[in-house]
Amino acid sequence: MRVLAAMSGGVDSAVAAARAVDAGYDVTGVHLALSANPQAYRTGARGCCTLEDSRDARRAADVLGIPFYVWDMAEEFREDVVEDFLAEYAAGRTPNPCLRCNEKIKFAAVLDRARALGFDAVVTGHHARLADGVLRRSVDHAKDQSYVLAVLRPDQLAGAVFPLGDSTKAQVRAEAAQRGLAVADKPDSHDICFIADGDTRGFLHRELGSEPGDIVDADTGEVLGSHDGAYAYTVGQRRGLNLTRPAPDGQPRYVLSITPVQNTVTVGRREALAVDTVTAERPVWTVPPPVGPFDCQVQLRAHGEVFDATVDYDAAGLTATLRAPASGVAPGQAIVAYRPDPAGDVVLGSATIAAAARAA
Structure with a gap:
């Protein structure tokens, strides 16, 4: 199987590419250049949009002995992620740009281009499990990224490979060191990769006035x-x-x-933040959706608390009734539905939160 390994320059994507090589895949590495001016985005070892990251990705590909390319995705990233981020904040919502990046860039633009070039799948360093088309949480719940992958359709998941879902972050770093990858101790990225100084409020003020x-x-x-x-x-x-x-x-x-x-x-007052009904729009199902209202667990922000809920839906949106109230639910974030399973929670789908309220 021919696969394209998306190499951000961090330890996770480097080890994911290495495991793809070990699995016998025909692997080609690619680094996504997401900024027309890399120095305008985050510098140092904290992001995925810098010249340093590109060089780290190339060095990892050299160690693995795989071909390596840089794809200029700056225009698509600006339009589909940065502009969406600004429009959502201007509309009074709180977006998650990692969701949009996965949906619009890594598993739309990149996957489409990869397939057009004859590749079968895209390999990434996301901490999530994928088997037989079913997306599950990572075994490392502290690093689990299934929440930001819940925007993917079954046809996109069919073209994805996540080799790290059965490992903890500590195990990934140890493996990188054993393989001689220089990024073994590179710090994880934090905050929003396209905000150079980490000051979201300042960025919004400069862009929106x-x-x-x-x-x-x-x-x-x-x-x-x-x-x-x-x-x-x-x-x-x-x-x-x-x-x-x-x-x-x-x-x-x-x-x-x-x-x-x-x-x-x-x-x-703080108590006024409590809500137990969440409405959301633009649902995306990672599996065939259950018929009629169904019981599940929902997560309302990345790495947030999980709530038992009953979800009802139609083509336009869904409504989740929570068993216990949640606090601080922000429109623009995603609601992700999970089915508890002994083999690991199954991702059912996601939608964009439109509103939240407390039942009378």
């Missing part, structure tokens, strides 16, 4: 402060609210909602 508005109390309607752009806030946020006067009861306030049309950020 200043849009002053009010921060109001949900209970009284009083103006408690002001903001330079509602996009700088997310549901559940407590710190950095820029309140110029305390709430009437003197208790801390949390962001409850963001209304772009009125350019208003509404804050309130």
Whole structure:
């Protein structure tokens, strides 16, 4: 089988490529150049968009003895990931760019190009398990990335290979060292790869400009402060609210909602964050969807808590009724449904959260 190994320059993708070679696949390495100006994205060993990362990926390919290429995906990445990220924040939502990157770049643009060139699949270093077309959590729950892969359709999963799902991160690093890969001790990437300094609020301000508005109390309607752009806030946020006067009861306030049309950020008491009904749009199923309402577990943010729920759906969207309330559920994030299984939780599908509420 001919496979294309997506090599970011990190330890996970390097070991994934090595395991693909060991499995007897005909492996070609490719590094995705995601920025027209690599220095404009994250520098050092914290991201996947730098010249250093490209060189690290090439050195790993040399050690493995596989062909290596760099593909310029900067235009597609800017349009499908960065612009989507900005549009979502401008609309008062909190997107997850890793979801969009997997959906639009790694398993759409890259997989389509790979298949056109005669490759059978794309290998990545994601920590998730895939067998017989079924996507499951990684054995290392602390590093599990099935949440950000739940946007993939069955035909895309059929063209994916995830060699690391049965290993912990510590095991991957130890294996990299044994293989003589220089990235064995390279730090994991953090934050958002295309925000060079890690300052998301500053990035949004530079890209979207200043849009002053009010921060109001949900209970009284009083103006408690002001903001330079509602996009700088997310549901559940407590710190950095820029309140110029305390709430009437003197208790801390949390962001409850963001209304772009009125350019208003509404804050309130912590208990007002509790929700038990989540509605979502644009569902994507990794397996044939269950018939009618079904019981499952749902995860509402990357590496977040798991909740027992009943999900009902149609072509337009889904509604999840949680057994216990969740807090700080932000529109724009994904809701991912899992089926508990002794062999490892099965990913059923995902959708983009549109709203969340507390039943009367």
